[in-house]
Amino acid sequence: GEDVEQSLFLSVREGDSSVINCTYTDSSSTYLYWYKQEPGAGLQLLTYIFSNMDMKQDQRLTVLLNKKDKHLSLRIADTQTGDSAIYFCAELNTGGFKTIFGAGTRLFVKA
Amino acid sequence: NAGVTQTPKFRILKIGQSMTLQCTQDMNHNYMYWYRQDPGMGLKLIYYSVGAGITDKGEVPNGYNVSRSTTEDFPLRLELAAPSQTSVYFCASSPQSDRGQNSPLHFGNGTRLTVT
Numbered sequence: 293g294e295d296v297e298q299s300l301f302l303s304v305r306e307g308d309s310s311v312i313n314c315t316y317t318d319s320s321s322t323y324l325y326w327y328k329q330e331p332g333a334g335l336q337l338l339t340y341i342f343s344n345m346d347m348k349q350d351q352r353l354t355v356l357l358n359k360k361d362k363h364l365s366l367r368i369a370d371t372q373t374g375d376s377a378i379y380f381c382a383e384l385n386t387g388g389f390k391t392i393f394g395a396g397t398r399l400f401v402k403a
Numbered sequence: 404n405a406g407v408t409q410t411p412k413f414r415i416l417k418i419g420q421s422m423t424l425q426c427t428q429d430m431n432h433n434y435m436y437w438y439r440q441d442p443g444m445g446l447k448l449i450y451y452s453v454g455a456g457i458t459d460k461g462e463v464p465n466g467y468n469v470s471r472s473t474t475e476d477f478p479l480r481l482e483l484a485a486p487s488q489t490s491v492y493f494c495a496s497s498p499q500s501d502r503g504q505n506s507p508l509h510f511g512n513g514t515r516l517t518v519t
Contacts (some may be wrong), residue, residue, distance in 0.1 A: 300443060323505050334407075334493055334510030335446075342505070380445065384506060389434055389453055389497075390461075391508055395445035 296394035298381050303400040310368040312397045314381030319362060321383040326355065326366045329378040329396070338379070339366070368399075376401045405429050409494050409511035416484040416518045424479040424514050426494030434497045435477040436508065437461075437469065439490040446493065452477055484518045491515050 298314040316324070322343050327335040341348045341355045341364070348355045354367040368375055381394040407428045416422055428435065433454045438446040448461030452471040466488055468480040477496075481488060495508040 296445075323507075325507060327508075332512075334512045335495075335508070336510070337507045340505065340507060389506065390448065390451065391436075391497075391506075393438075393446040395443055 296381055296383055296392050298394040298397050300395060301398050301400070303402065304371050306371060306373055306401055306403050308371055310366075310371045310375070310399055310401075312366045312368075312379050312381075312399065314364040314366075314394055316362050316364065316381070316383045316392075318383055318385060318392070319359075321385065323384040324355075324357060324364050325380075325382040325384070325391070326353075327380040327382060327393075329380065331377075335380060371399075371401050373401045373403055375399060407494055407496055407509050407511035409492075409514050411514060412512070413515045414517070416481075416516065418484060418486065418518060420484050421480070421482050422484070422516075424481075424492055424494075424516075426477045426479070426511060427475050428477075428494075428496040428509070429475065430496060430498070430509065431474060432496035432498050432509070433474065434506070435471065436495045436497075437467070437477070437479045438493045438495065439463065440493060440513075441490050449479065449492075481516075486518050489516060489518045 295317045304310045325340045326338040328338045352369045356365045378396040410425045436451045437449040450469040452458045492514045494511045497506045
């Protein structure tokens with residue numbers, strides 16, 4: 293079945309790079325997403341990548357996709373305390389109307 | 404520019420009580436979803452709808468019901484509340500898309516429900 297896995301915690305120092313990793317099982321996924329959740333709020337779309345791409349860069353964010361290994365990563369350059377949040381990896385299923393989420397990675401940024 | 408609006412923000416229920424979680428969106432999205440979020444478990448899909456009059460079960464539908472009489476509204480009903488339904492509930496919507504098109508989710512701010 294469809295499944296998305298990611299580690300639960302990551303701690304970095306302010307100014308360092310953060311790398312959050314994710315693996316998924318549905319090789320037919322068309323889009324893969326990173327959502328960010330701040331305390332007490334809903335999830336907000338951070339960035340996404342289409343399955344025929346292997347990299348996407350958006351300011352401090354770099355998404356890498358290894359489709360052969362079904363591995364997705366999110367790199368945040370120059371991590372700031374405001375980046376502390378839970379980051380969810382997600383895939384859009386082959387039907388195009390259901391999004392499957394990982395458990396979320398809680399990023400702690402130490403000043 | 405409201406997006407997805409959920410009410411209430413917080414609610415405490417006694418075991419066996421009923422309630423309806425409200426969700427409305429003003430983006431004319433056809434697809435709407437209810438998720439629950441439990442600590443360390445990510446988001447689990449309860450029910451979803453691909454348009455007015457159409458609903459379908461997700462991964463964890465037991466104990467819940469939904470209706471979709473209009474494009475804008477997608478209420479979630481708990482008939483006999485149980486402690487296992489203590490969770491944070493998120494409503495989301497996305498635009499209709501053909502297979503292969505991008506369809507990111509827009510989330511409400513959630514309803515925190517405690518059943519005691």
